[in-house]
Amino acid sequence: MRKLLEANVVDCLEYRILVLVGEIDLSVGESLLARIVGLLRGGEVPLLIDMTGVRFCDSTGLNVAVEAKRHADACGCTLVFFGLSERVEKLFRITAIDRLVRTYPTLNEAAAAVTNPITATRGSAGDRQKPTPRGGD
Numbered sequence: 165m166r167k168l169l170e171a172n173v174v175d176c177l178e179y180r181i182l183v184l185v186g187e188i189d190l191s192v193g194e195s196l197l198a199r200i201v202g203l204l205r206g207g208e209v210p211l212l213i214d215m216t217g218v219r220f221c222d223s224t225g226l227n228v229a230v231e232a233k234r235h236a237d238a239c240g241c242t243l244v245f246f247g248l249s250e251r252v253e254k255l256f257r258i259t260a261i262d263r264l265v266r267t268y269p270t271l272n273e274a275a276a277a278v279t280n281p282i283t284a285t286r287g288s289a290g291d292r293q294k295p296t297p298r299g300g301d
Contacts, residue, residue: 167186168186168187168188168189168191168192169184169185169186169187169188169192169196170183170184170185170186170217171183171184171185171196171199172185173203175209176209176275178209178210178275178278178279179209179210179211179212179275179278179279180203180209180210180211180212181211181212181213181214181271182199182200182203182211182212182213182214183214183217184196184213184214184215184217184218185217185218186217186218186219186220187218187219187220187221188218188220188221188222188224188225188228189220189221189222189224189225190222190224192224193224193225193227193228196228197228197231197232200213200228200232200235200243201232201235204232204235204236204239204241204243205239207239207240207241210241210242210243210244210278210279211236211241211242211243211244212244212245212246212271212274212275212278213232213243213244213245213246214246214247214271215245215246215247215248215249215252216246216247216249217247218248218249218252219249221251221252221255225252225255226255226256226259226261229245229256229261229264229265230261230264230265232265233264233265242278243265243266244265244266244267244268244274244277244278245265245266245267245268245274246267246268246269246270246271246273246274247269247270247271248267253267
């Protein structure tokens with residue numbers, strides 16, 4: 165049986181990235197959520213979930229995002245998603261999950277938001293480029 169989803173962790177100094185590649189559906193939902201919850205338990209650094217390699221996401225993926233956010237809030241951890249495809253971003257928007265879970269177009273914007281949240285989400289009058297969250301706490 166082929167593996168539908170690869171999930172690899174990249175540890176950085178100020179945050180951790182969970183890189184997802186493949187498809188998120190019922191067959192991987194439970195194990196994906198367990199992996200995310202396990203990474204949140206450490207809680208010492210924000211968790212950024214890289215969705216750039218996700219080719220397919222059904223309602224299972226949406227449920228994982230909601231449950232992951234609930235766990236993150238319960239343990240006082242920061243959780244953001246970035247790199248959603250147009251299709252997945254539309255699912256998040258239609259279901260209003262983008263109002264619950266913060267999403268960003270790129271890693272740079274997500275990293276800026278979790279390492280310096282005041283300037284990353286609001287910016288100052290002199291800033292040329294401001295990361296824009298797509299959803300929030």
